[in-house]
Amino acid sequence: MQVTKREFLVATAALALASGMRSAQAATAINYWHHFASQSEMAGLMKIIELFGKSHPGIGVTQESIPNSEYMAKVSSAVVAGGRPDTGMVVAERFADLTAxxxxVDISERVKGWKGKANFPENRWTGMSQDGAIYAVPAYAFVDWMYYRKDYFEEAGLAGPPKTFDEFLIACRKLTNPAKGRYAFGMRGGAGAFKYVIDVMEAFGSPIVKDGQAAIDKAAAVEAITFYSNLFVKEKVVPPSAPNDSYRQIMEGFRTGQTAMVWHHTGSLIEISAALKAGEQFSTAPMPAGPKAHIARVAYAGNGIMKDDHVDAAWDWISFWGEKDAAIALLEATGYFPASTAALDDERIKSNPIYQAASQTLDFGRLPNRFVGAAGWSESVVNPSFQSVLTGQLTPEQAVDRMIEGLEAALR
Amino acid sequence: MKSVLHRGPLAKLGDLSETRYWVYLLLFPSLILLLLVVAYPTLYGFVISVREMRLTRPGLNGWVGTKHYVAMLSDRVFWISLKNTAIWVTAAIALEVAMGFVAAVALNRNVPGTKLFGVLILLPYFLPNVVAGHMWALLLDPRLGVINDILVKVRILSSYKAWFADPATAMAATIVVEAWHGFPFFALLFLAGLKGIPEDLYKAAAVDGAGPIRQFRLITVPMLRTVITAAVILRVISLVNSPDLLLVLTGGGPGNATQVLSLYAFQTAYREFNFGYAGALAVVMFVILMVFATLYIRLTRVSKD
Structure with a gap:
């Protein structure tokens, strides 16, 4: 086929026009940064994007997965150098740093006029608000609980999961058998260890921050660190690798039968269910209570608008996550607990005994500590200090001193 | 005469190309590019280091002079990181040079299968640090790691060892991983250097009665001196500036046992969002590297070659 010069020019002009029209349509295209990475999380996200595409055909969502450990680095770089996304995922622990x-973008006015707001009780918004302004719409919750090997408990003659730290210690002693390569508890001593270190400190009666000031009660904190670290140092009821064990290692330990108990949240239910039979090999229970307080975190996660170029489309997208269909789609794919009460009433949650521990935890669970600098202090001070206690480089007293010193510096 | 008065711009450019200024004109675009992508970020790094720049506390931002450098003197983690950086870089480079040299000499023998082995030896270097880190984290895993399994089976260990959880072994384990990952860099450069040494030198030395050790000491090492110097400097710069392998394997732990300056700067910037202090740490690394490179080049006297 021969094309004349004139035909070629006409065709080129038509293509240019068509691409221009496509660009005009793409004005409602928004992008979304998140830290979902696993197969189940991505399946849930894709389902939500598909549902959103059906209900909002004029808006295209481009998702970008960023590893959780690099999420804040990427967002902070985008804030400094430009290149923010339209929307992004916001978890409670990072909320204070992100707003600071x-x-x-402040979305208070939009939330006030949103019909879905009624499905979110006030505590859902607390974790997404700062000085009375709302910055994100809650989508799902990570509810802390304990996974335990039901079969190991029966084998050891234990009637049920421990309800207090004292019972927890007794169970740990009974369940540990190094000769079999079996340890009672998968302690997280590597990345993310701070989470449970802080929980145990609060369970022993030490607050962390009050009215923006460091408020660690040294005596209570030392008692807490001594109790928790002794599980490794003296009792030896946790695997020897604990000082470097992060999420992957504690999950592997539990799934492969090395450990009998592990503390985590509802987000790992699907992963554990894929390896062990729910109700027979493993079950779930609320976190055991400490001597002074019963601590378990309920961390709401949501989505916020990060720039206002396409603010209407961005709002449609982040508020869609709060709707029942989206919440159930995510629950089915990942096991992530919905933040919306409308979704929580769903039969798939109410009739599933494995979720009962999470439902009970919702009654007493606390939001994670929220203060500017919390993430930096937790990871850069609490983690290495606690690791140093585990490895014998510091005493609990010295570790708590460093935590107090680091907290005061972080709050300055 | 008229044609000379109304000469076009191209003709003027032609005239300019005949002068000594032409070379500066040709260099100008490169100079602009260098200023933009090298000089500006470097200078900006220096500027950040004398400012408070905390993303989460914008109210504090401003000029602070030498505050960060003074704070560094009493920063416990800085001194640990400095010491660990020296250990990490020195040990890793020593291992990499030794392994690279052995590999290069072996590959230079031109025996059958050399090309295949050449590719295999280079494989670790092709792997990104993050992939290599995760792979070794699994190989050395205290539950499932194949290396622990082998060591137990051959009775070197009585039980699986958590290499990265013990401060006594964490640094050594990360150095071994780094050496495995980085030695092909030296192997490649040393091999290129070995290929450039005339065979006649070895033949003449052999005629004069020099054995393999003397040939190595008196011919190979002096002939490779420039290559060794350049390779060591490049690798030191790369190691001092790369926190990714340690980030994956240990995150600097347990308890800062594997914390190095680059990782500390990275964590200060992206965990604490304290870009000012992180900038000061980066400037210190820059100065250390400059001093090292200058001294090393002088000591090896390579510039005189």
């Missing part, structure tokens, strides 16, 4: 660096 001005990464989120």
């Amino acid at each position: 660096m001005g990464a989120l």
Whole structure:
């Protein structure tokens, strides 16, 4: 086929026009940064994007997965150098830092006029608000609980999961058998260890921050660190690798039968269910209570608007996550607990005994500590200090001193 | 005469190309590019280091002079990181040079299968640090790691060892991983250097009665001196500046046992969002590297070659 010069020019002009029209349509295209990475999380996200596409055909969502450990680095770089996404995922622990660096757009007025707001009790918004302004719409919750090997408990003659730290210690002693390569508890001593270190400190009666000031009660904190670290140092009821064990290692330990108990949240239910039979090999229970307080975190996660170029489309997208269909789609794919009460009433949650521990935890669970600098202090001070106690480089007293010193510096 | 007065811009450019200024004109675009992508970020790094720049506390931002450098003197983690950086870089480079040299000499023998082995030896270097880190984290895993399994089976260990959880072994384990990952860099450069040494030198030395050790000491090492110097400097710069392998394997732990300056700077910037202090740490690394490179080049006297 021969094409004349004139035909070629006409065709080129038509293509240019068509691409221009496509660009005009793409004005309602928004992008979304998140830290979902696993197969189940991505399946849930894709389902939500598909549902959103059906209900909002004029808006295209481009998702970008960023590893959780690099999420804040990428967002902070985007804030400094430009290149923010339209929307992004916001978890409770990072909310204070994100608002402090001005990464989120105030959406209070939109939330007030949103019909879905009624499905979110006040505590859902607390974790997404700062000085009375709302910056994100809650989507799902990570409810802390304990996974335990039901079969190991029966084998050891234990009637049920421990309800207090004292019972927990007794169970740990009974369940540990190094000769079999079996340890009672999968302690997280590597990345993310701070979470449970802080929980145990609060369970022993030490607050962390009060009215913006460091408020660690040294005596209570030392008692807490001594109890928790002794599980490794003296009692030896946790695997020897604990000082470097992070999420992957504690999950592997539990799934492969090395450990009998592990503390985590509802988000790992699907992963554990894929390896062990729910109700027979493993079950779930609320976190055991400490001597002074019963601590378990309920961390709501949501989505916020990070720039206002396509603010209407961005709002449609983040508020869609709060709707029942989206919440159930995510629950089915990942096991992530919905933040919306409308979704929580769903039969798939109410009739599933494995979720009862999470439902009970919702009654007493606390939001994670929220203060500017919390993430940096937790990871850069609490983690290495606690690791040093585990490895014998510091005493609990010295570790708590460093935590107090680091907290005061972080709050300055 | 008229044609000379109304000469076009191209003709003027032609005239300019005949002068000594032409070379500067040709260099100008490169100079602009270098200023933009090298000089500006470097200078900006220096500027950040004398400012408070905390993303989560914008109200504090501003000029602070030498505050970060003074704070560094009493920063416990800084001194640990400095010491660990020296250990990490020195040990890893020593291992990499030794392994690279052995590999290069073996590959230079031109025996059958050399090309295949050449590719196999280079494989670790092709792996990104993050992939290599995760792979070794699994190989050395205290539950499932194949290396622990082998060591137990051959009775070197009585039980699986958590290499990265013990401060006594964490640094050594990460150095071994780094050496495995980085030695092909030296092997490649040393091999190129070995290929450039005339065979006649070895033949003449052999005629004069020099054995393999003397040939190595008196011919190979002096002839490779420039290559060794360049390779060591490049690798030191790369190691001092790369926190990714340690980030994956240990995150600097347990209890800062494997914390190095680059990782500390990275964590200060992206965990604490304290870009000012992180900038000061980066400037210190820059100065250390400059001093090292200058001294090393002088000591090896390579510039005189």
